Amino acid sequence: MRNITIIGSGFAGLTAARELRKHNIDATIIMISPRRELHFLPSSIWIPAGLRQAERLKVPLDNFLTKHRIDFVEASATGLKDGGRIVVTDRGELGNDHLIIATGGRFIRQLPGIEHALIPCEGIKVGEEMGRRLDALKGGTIAVGFATNPNEPGAMRGGPMFEFLFIIDALLRRQGKRPGFEIVFFSPAPRPGARLGERAVDGLLQEMKNRGIATRIGRNIMRFEERKVVLDGGEIDADLILFMPGLTGPAWLENTDLPLSTGGMIKADELCRVEGLPNVWVAGDAGSFPGPDWMPKQAHQADLQAIAVAANIAAIESGQQPITRFKPELVCIVDMLDSGMLVFRNQRFNFVGPKMKLFHWLKRLFERHYLTTFR
Structure with missing residues (x-):
């Protein structure tokens, strides 16, 4: 056989x-x-x-x-x-x-001091550790960022970092703790999230502004220290660092x-x-x-x-020639804990939906549908 x-x-x-x-x-x-x-x-x-x-x-x-x-x-x-x-x-x-x-x-762990940052998509345990550290903080600065593989710019996973950024903001507001925190988003890209499309980037940056999230974008990341992100031309003092490096x-x-x-x-x-x-x-x-x-x-x-x-x-x-090309397609709901923003992109369209509660619940329904296949 x-x-x-x-x-x-x-x-x-x-x-x-x-x-x-x-x-x-x-x-x-x-x-x-x-x-x-x-x-x-x-x-x-x-x-x-x-x-x-x-x-x-x-x-x-x-x-x-x-x-x-x-x-x-x-x-x-x-x-x-x-x-x-x-x-x-x-x-x-x-x-x-x-x-x-x-x-x-595999995530590229080459930046000096990267052990001082949590890499959320490395596994479920990291999500648990993030929750423990957030609960322990009474105030301070939370730095959230991502980068790509410099030799292959498409090898990145930035979407989840936007989600963690907005979810943390929403969670702290829900808990009444947000006034005691500064949240800073950082990325070497001057237009982070460009794969989602220009309208999506504009929407994400505006959402950060509306929520009082500071940005440090367009600056190379030099290294991490125990409570600091060192950028080319600046630093971010941080009590919690979440960072998604590029993929290889x-x-x-x-x-x-x-x-x-x-x-x-x-x-x-x-x-x-x-x-x-x-x-x-x-x-x-x-x-x-x-x-x-x-x-x-x-x-x-x-x-x-x-x-x-x-x-x-x-x-x-079956004795035939292979002819099936894969379809390039991007489907993303950027979740914000109590709402979400839908982005769809293929070879012909680039749709960006408004922020709506519906999209948060659609994401949860999709999770249930997808996992039913395996359970």
Whole structure:
């Protein structure tokens, strides 16, 4: 029987597995991952406010794996052999006929003193720690910012940082503590959030102004200290620092012959094929793909790439040529705890909705719908 191996159990990996079965592919599907559960990080924005508990965002995958007949190997990839036909893990080697790399990316932790900042999207535990530190503060300065991979400007995740910024402001107001705090947003980009579109950037900056959030934008970040963000030409004294660095590929890619972009990610084409390696595919944050300069690194885009991968594998397995291109698309609700702003962008449209309570509840409904698939 043919073997399709998926490295990763996040959004791209799970979507690829589900879509393969939708195409009625009767092959052995092996999923390699160090954990047998999905951590739904998009909802970690609500942990500090108590809207979500960490355990609720950890979804066991046993039912999903059984339903879709997936053999799970609890291991971490460490390298590849034979042009991707063999995956090397910390628990042995596994062969395949098709390989899908869906491991996600890795945050660049190169700035001096970055250990003094919390990186929210590193995991659910960080959301819990953020909540503990906020509860302990009676006043002071909170600095929130993000940056990108200087060698691959699209490799960033800025959306969640806008959400943490506004949610913290709303939470402190709800608690009656906001007058005792200064909140500062920082970014080396002069127009942070440009991927969302110019109207969205204008709206986000205006929202900061309306809420009394100070901005330090367009200045390079030099280093972090225990209670300080040092910028090129200025400093921010801070009691709590939240920072999202740029993304690069997983460290184990360096032990392979995979073609890598200047930003350290796997080079792929519009069909999600890894350049020069037959039947090796990539979906999600680990890949460097052709597309518009606004194309995001987000779960929705990872899902769309995984859908294309499954369709192309199905074509090959039925003796046809792969022709399915992934669709570049950005869908984002910037949540503000009691309201939200919807942004949609594709090759033809860039829609920015007004701030509305409806969008906050739509985001919560989407979470429920999405997680039902895996529960």
